[in-house]
Amino acid sequence: MSRVTLQTIADRVGVSRMxxxxxxxxPDQLSAQMRRTILAAAAELGYVGPDPSARALARGTTGAVGVLLTESVGTAFLDPMAAAFFGAVAEELAPTGMAVVLLPSTGSEGTIPARDIPMDGALVYGCAGDYPAVDWLVKRKLPLVFIDGEPQADASSVHLDERHGSRLGAQHLLDLGHRRIGIFTMNPTATPGWAPDAGLATSNFVARERQAGWVETLADAGVTPVVMQVRDNAEPDVSxxxxxxxxxxxxxxxxxxxxDLMAAALVHAAEDAGLRVPEDLSVVGFDDSPLSRRLRPALTTVHQDFDAKGKAAARALTSAITRSRSGxxxxxxxHRILVDLVVRDSTAPPPPA
Structure with missing residues (x-):
């Protein structure tokens, strides 16, 4: 059987090769009916379309965008918040025809996905700007958008209004009458344990922003919190x-x-120690993940809109790619995503002195 080409299909339909x-x-150059007729003829002849590599070379684009992860792809999909974000990104990009490629921070046998995989731009999801894989993306001069990370001077960023969210949580506890308030947070560079200085700096952008909101709000009320720090927002550190x-x-x-993961660990630890939540200990989370609603008592937490964050990130990257292509x-x-406090059953007035 002879090889099927664009000209073969053109002859079958009676149109030009172009x-x-x-x-x-x-496809925007044709009527919907004409495109359906051509694609039907191509399918009948067994033609699957132009070679993607050749088409990318001719157009100067790959038709794909990357999402750089701090962890493995498998680990990322175990996180329902990350999965919701990825889904929103893919949904927003679907009309553009661009595919989403998840990039682990490291590859195997010397491969570096951020260096080696063809893409038109990338979302940097929760990685610090000095992360080695980020450096490769910058060297490639790709359009980048940073998510939940330190804002960069020459790239767009999308993150939650972290300080506002933490202020809402702190004010809620103050309004209930609490004055002995703790902060349970992460600091990758700190020694785990209690920190007497509530303003202790952390290298993690999100943790630093949330802690600033808590400390500022409590300070306005004359309350100095104590801080329990762990190195990572993951097990076994949080437990x-x-x-x-x-x-x-x-x-x-x-x-x-x-x-919410830290909050859930705290609720479980309190129960194991014979404490009641919220009668003996009130707990406030952050994220409003599915875990917050499954927990008993249901968790008071700061709600973030994963769908809005993912779609804002996709739009920002599409815009950056368009600017790059035009020179x-x-x-x-x-881009700042608004947050709200969701009050449930894990908070109450403090126990009698």
Whole structure:
């Protein structure tokens, strides 16, 4: 059987070769009916379309964008918040025809996905700007958008209004009457345990922003919190920190947690120690993940809109890619996603003195 080409299809339909080419690469140039007729003829002849590599070379684009992860792809999909974000990104990009490629921070046998995989731009999801894989993306001069990370001078960023969210949580506890308030957070560079200085700096952008909101709000009310720090927002660190917190005889009556995961660990540790939540200990989370609603008591937490964040990130990256293709310089825009406090059953007034 002879090889099927664009000209073969053009002869079958009775149109020009360019019209057939447009059906695959520039569908906006044709009527919907004409494109359906051409694609039906191509399918009948067994033609699957132009070679993607050749088409990318000719157009100067790959038709794909990357999402750089701090962890493995498998680990990322175990996180329901990350999965919701990825889904929103893919949904927003679907009309553009661009595919989403998830990039682990490291590859195997010397491969570096951020260096080696063809893409038109990338979302940097929760990685610090000095992360080695980020450096490769920058060297490639790709359009970038940073998510939940330190804003960069020459790239757009999307992040939550972290400080506002943490202020809402802190004010909620103050309004309930709490004055002995703790903060349970992460600091990758700190020694785990209680920190007497509530303003202790952390290298993690999100943790730093949330802690600033908590400390500022409590300071306005004349309250100085104590801080329980762990190195990572993951097991086993959060369980170790939670158990140490509830074991302290001078523990606070309420705790503001960096995440719902930390809040859940604290609730479980309190129950194991014979404490009641919220009668003996009020707990506030952050994220409003599915875990917050499954927990008993249901968790008071700060709600973030994963769908809005993912779609804002996709739109920002699409805009950056368009500017890059036109030769325009990058524009560093900051997109801030609003948050709300969801009050459930894990908070109550403090126990009697």
């Amino acid at each position: 019209t057939v080419s447009n059906a695959f690469s520039r 170790h920190g939670a158990r140490a917190l509830v074991a302290d005889p001078d523990r606070p009556t309420a705790v503001l947690c960096f995440s 325009a310089p990058p524009v560093a825009e900051q």
